[in-house]
Amino acid sequence: xxxxxxxxxxxxxxxxxxxxxxxxxxxxxxxxxxxxxxxxxxxxxxxxxxxxxxxxxxx
Amino acid sequence: xxxxxxxxxxxxxxxxxxxxxxxxxxxxxxxxxxxxxxxxxxxxxxxxxxxxxxxxxxxxxxxxxxxxxxxxxxxxxxxxxxxxxxxxxxxxxxxxxxxxxxxxxxxxxxxxxxxxxxxxxxxxxxxxxxxxxxxxxxxxxxxxxxxxxxxxxxxxxxxxxxxxxxxxxxxxxxxxxxxxxxxxxxxxxxxxxxxxxxxxxxxxxxxxxxxxxxxxxxxxxxxxxxxxxxxxxxxxxxxxxxx
Numbered sequence: 001x002x003x004x005x006x007x008x009x010x011x012x013x014x015x016x017x018x019x020x021x022x023x024x025x026x027x028x029x030x031x032x033x034x035x036x037x038x039x040x041x042x043x044x045x046x047x048x049x050x051x052x053x054x055x056x057x058x059x
Numbered sequence: 060x061x062x063x064x065x066x067x068x069x070x071x072x073x074x075x076x077x078x079x080x081x082x083x084x085x086x087x088x089x090x091x092x093x094x095x096x097x098x099x100x101x102x103x104x105x106x107x108x109x110x111x112x113x114x115x116x117x118x119x120x121x122x123x124x125x126x127x128x129x130x131x132x133x134x135x136x137x138x139x140x141x142x143x144x145x146x147x148x149x150x151x152x153x154x155x156x157x158x159x160x161x162x163x164x165x166x167x168x169x170x171x172x173x174x175x176x177x178x179x180x181x182x183x184x185x186x187x188x189x190x191x192x193x194x195x196x197x198x199x200x201x202x203x204x205x206x207x208x209x210x211x212x213x214x215x216x217x218x219x220x221x222x223x224x225x226x227x228x229x230x231x232x233x234x235x236x237x238x239x240x241x242x243x244x245x246x247x248x249x250x251x252x253x254x255x256x257x258x259x260x261x262x263x264x265x266x267x268x269x270x271x272x273x274x275x276x277x278x279x280x281x282x283x284x285x286x287x288x289x290x291x292x293x294x295x296x297x298x299x300x301x302x
Contacts, residue, residue, distance in 0.1 A: 004099075007110040007111070007113070008104060008109045008110035008111075009109070009110075010109060010110045010111040010175055013111055013114065013171045013172065013174060013175050014110060014111060014113050014114055014171075016171055017114045017117055017118070017167075017168040017171045017172065018117060020164065020167055020168065020171075021117045021121065021164050021168060024160050024163065024164055025160070025273060027160075028156065028157060028160045028277060029273075029276075029277055029280075032277050032280045032281050032284065033280055035281075035284045036280055036281075036283055036284035036287070039284050039287045039288050039291060040284075040287050042291050043287050043290055043291045043294070046291060046294045046295070046298075047294060050294060050297065050298070
């Protein structure tokens with residue numbers, strides 16, 4: 001197992017390459033999902049407020 | 060153009076996106092797992108480069124995606140400029156950060172591969188420099204999209220930048236043939252068939268599928284967010300103008 005992680009002496013290059021790739025892909029996906037959720041909740045709040053003010057003006 | 064404009068209807072697009080999105084995520088996770096397993100356990104070490112050659116399985120797909128995302132962005136920009144298709148600008152905007160991330164990864168993993176193989180993290184040769192220019196084009200595109208309050212003007216200016224910058228994509232592709240570079244020439248996609256052994260080609264192609272599925276998945280998430288943001292902007296305008 002130790003031999004596998006040593007990567008024939010290239011561990012210092014192979015593992016950072018894979019670690020960085022995984023990190024960046026997870027980061028971009030996480031930021032994108034977070035942005036979608038935040039924007040959606042802003043929209044829900046705003047449209048809720050406008051519905052309310054519309055109803056108030058009718059009554 | 061009637062056919063094209065059918066998809067401009069966000070409801071139709073959102074329905075389609077809801078179907079594709081979970082599949083794209085599933086394909087990404089599945090092919091990513093298979094690709095990683097093959098990259099580390101079935102693919103042999105290179106006879107010259109040893110285990111360091113395993114960096115190829117993230118480096119090459121990332122580099123392909125860096126050009127693919129830009130091509131999508133340029134085509135979407137052209138559609139946005141010529142036909143004013145509402146989803147075109149949305150998809151170009153959504154592509155840019157993903158493409159920038161893949162370009163950064165291509166450069167960083169290439170650097171990590173170059174250090175042990177070439178003895179240097181970086182050289183100013185044609186391939187590396189043109190990919191660095193690509194990263195700057197992505198960053199410039201995103202900066203330009205954010206620089207205007209008026210979305211129509213932002214879309215127009217950044218679409219022109221994306222189209223002008225597209226000249227860099229063939230330069231990247233052929234840089235290894237046109238100039239003497241330290242970077243090795245193409246070995247997978249070339250005339251007369253691939254010169255890479257199937258035991259290395261398969262993990263490479265499967266990782267490429269994984270990256271492409273990741274792109275589709277994140278692109279749809281980002282496009283949905285852009286469409287909701289557009290609705291928020293309209294609601295805010297209504298509020299300001301007294302509904």
